[in-house]
Amino acid sequence: MNLFNSALGKNITFVHPAYFEISGLFGIPNVKYYYVFLFFVYVISVLGNTVVMAIIILDHDLRTPKYIAVFNFAFVDLFGSSALVPKLLDIFLFNHRYIPYNDCLTYLFFCYTCLSMQTLNLVALSYDRLMAIIFPLHYQVRVTHRFMLSLIASFWVFVITVMFIVVGLLTRLSFCKSVVINSYFCDHGQIYRLACNDYTPSFVISVLLPLLIIWLPLIFILFSYLYIGYALSKVATLRERVKAFKTCTAHLSLVAIYFLPILITFTLMEKIHPNARIINLSLTSIFPPMLNPIIYVLQTQEIKESVKRLFKIRVQSKITVKKGTIM
Template sequence: MNSVNASLSQNISIIRPQYFFIIGLSGIPNSSYFYIFLFLIYFITMIANSIVLLIISLERSLHSPKYIGVFNLALADIGETNALIPNMMKTFLFDSQYISYNACLANMFFVFFFSSLQSVTLVVLAYDRFIAICLPLRYHAIVNNTSMVLVFPAIWAFNSSLVALMVSLITRISFCESTVIQSYFCDHGPVYRLACNDYNINKSVGFVITSSFLIAPMIIIFLSYLGIFLALSKITTWERRLKALKTCVSHLLLVGIYFLPICFTYLAQLLLSLTPNARVISTSLAYVVPPMLNPIIYVLNTAEIKNLLRKMLSNRSAPIRKNISK
């Protein structure tokens, strides 16, 4: 009974602010140029990923396991971009750096959910390349549309559960002093460090999330490509090796664009002691630039999508040429 009363009193004493104040971009000199750059990134990201989604949806020849993964990646890119940039643009357009408590938790959930979805989708695409090169005769038995349709809902459920747990634990901490978030969005670490009660469980869960969606995917992808390179070394001719490796180029570029900026940013913070402005700019670019580049890389490196785009553009330009000739 005493323990119940103690827990009740603890819940009653939790202090939740009405608003948080996000100052991540406020101290950047000439920040208006950075906001214009963010708007261009947002525009390109939305257009490019929407085109990829439209092409994959309409073209039946692209209804294959690989492109189901690309479709999921494009959805994650659009989701993360919408979770990050519009809130940052609101600060610039309306000079409002305040965000309500509930909106902050929602922002935290969607940013981490869609970012983790990108990471895990890259793991699935690495698995697709591993099976295609290392076990080509069994590829269609192991990797097919049915398995992909089952895998991605499971990934969405798993990711949302872990991220929801992380966000829900924020509600158990009190904010009795500062409510100023030293970031450009409602970042988990800067938020729980504002607590005036014990936040060790938040720190531990944050480490689990980072390990699950950043460290573990990098290890799995590295091991996948280690197996791929070992399989390629057994191929006798260079022509066949290059042909097999060419199918991995787009995915390798996506992996590098997603993981390398994040890793370099965190390493720079640890080793170089970045200034707050440099940290905010580097981390924000590490999160908003990959969703813009992902669809461009797939369009430029995938013959099927390039051919379909040429076909669509030629079909649209044909009536125009006919009208002009008339």
């Protein structure tokens, strides 16, 4: 078997199944209520992120580097939810548990791409807050539209490249035994463990992925806020500290929403029931995109003022139209 898999340069016929079976949520008691919950979470996610994107497009005052990152965040949340939830509901609610091999890998690619971009977007926003608070006089020079667009574009290129490698390695695996994936979607770890030839490259990348996508972004964000906290401690007045900290509350809320459930789930992975772990991981993927737009609308002063301005302009235009009709 090792000789079979080691000859990477030779013509090898890999045994690819016609389909995979997704079985993660089947058999969980009263799980249909969870599907109803997921449906409403998805609807709110779509509406909320669409509204945030529309506000940023319509209000020229929000055409700043920070809101380029926020717009990308909302887009990724919208795209990620649409890639994951409808197919998840189709699989489990309508009992379409068999998914073709190529479709499964495509499903994996888009889900992992969006989940990875969500954490890297938090890095971009963290850097924006770091520059705005530590170097306020140089902020507009250091954080330009071009810089933010280049940063986000580099994140997209990096993530897409990594995910092509992930999927490419999976195509070099043979599946001659079980094709049952015990997860709520086409999970990378669950797939490569089903292979009957050597899956060491996929195992290595499964170790590197959390490091690149979760731990390094989290470490950068934590050190950024430690530095921000140290800088704020040097500010003379309490009022200035509070004012500076308020600009970070929305971002800190997003960081907590994304990373705390992941850390808790992976820390207690061996101690919790497999069904509970699957539910927790699915919530970790689905819940943040719903909360992100709510947090930004409620906690970000610029967006609240933008909503007021847009609403005021709409009301005034209606009044003008009515006056013109009466005259």
